[in-house]
Amino acid sequence: xxxxxxxxxxxxxxxQDAGSQGALAREFVKVDSERADHADRDAxxxxxxxxxxxxxxxxxxxxxxxAQVPGWVQQGRAAxxxxxxxxxxxxxxxxxxxxxxxxxRRGDHAQRQASENHSKMSIALPTSIMAVLDARAxxxxxxxxxxxxxxxxxxxDDDLFEAVLDGEPx
Numbered sequence: 001x002x003x004x005x006x007x008x009x010x011x012x013x014x015x016q017d018a019g020s021q022g023a024l025a026r027e028f029v030k031v032d033s034e035r036a037d038h039a040d041r042d043a044x045x046x047x048x049x050x051x052x053x054x055x056x057x058x059x060x061x062x063x064x065x066x067a068q069v070p071g072w073v074q075q076g077r078a079a080x081x082x083x084x085x086x087x088x089x090x091x092x093x094x095x096x097x098x099x100x101x102x103x104x105r106r107g108d109h110a111q112r113q114a115s116e117n118h119s120k121m122s123i124a125l126p127t128s129i130m131a132v133l134d135a136r137a138x139x140x141x142x143x144x145x146x147x148x149x150x151x152x153x154x155x156x157d158d159d160l161f162e163a164v165l166d167g168e169p170x
Contacts, residue, residue: 060088061096069093069102079104123148 065086072082082104083093097104125133130144137147155164 060086061092063100066096066100066102069097069104073102073104073106076106078106 069082072085077085079093080090083090086093094104133144133147137144140147142150155161
């Protein structure tokens with residue numbers, strides 16, 4: 001800030017004490033304009049051609065966008081994938097989700113707890129059977145693994161072994 005600009009600003013501060021905020025604002029604008037012109041001269045540009053200050057970028061993570069995040073997490077998308085899709089950093093996404101009570105953890109805690117009470121089993125099925133199971137599962141909006149588990153659970157719970165096997169040896 002030049003001496004002249006400093007003196008004007010100092011005088012404006014004295015005016016403020018006298019109660020004229022409008023005068024203070026006008027002096028500040030003059031000082032700010034002179035500072036910008038001085039920067040233009042230092043940069044070799046014609047005086048008065050400085051660009052106005054850039055406005056703050058509009059919000060990317062609106063409430064409508066944040067409302068979609070739980071669905072993406074449920075689909076199994078990772079935080080970095082969601083952030084890239086939204087055009088923000090993972091840190092920004094994590095902060096905004098935390099502020100809005102949105103969990104970025106994949107897999108429900110209740111599902112993890114329930115899986116601790118289950119045994120795992122692996123079975124080999126012919127490709128043709130697996131194709132039918134996959135198609136049926138898609139039609140019901142579940143995974144083939146979930147459909148197979150539900151079928152077996154129903155057979156056990158309702159004691160349908162004989163009905164399903166129809167007298168054939170296992």
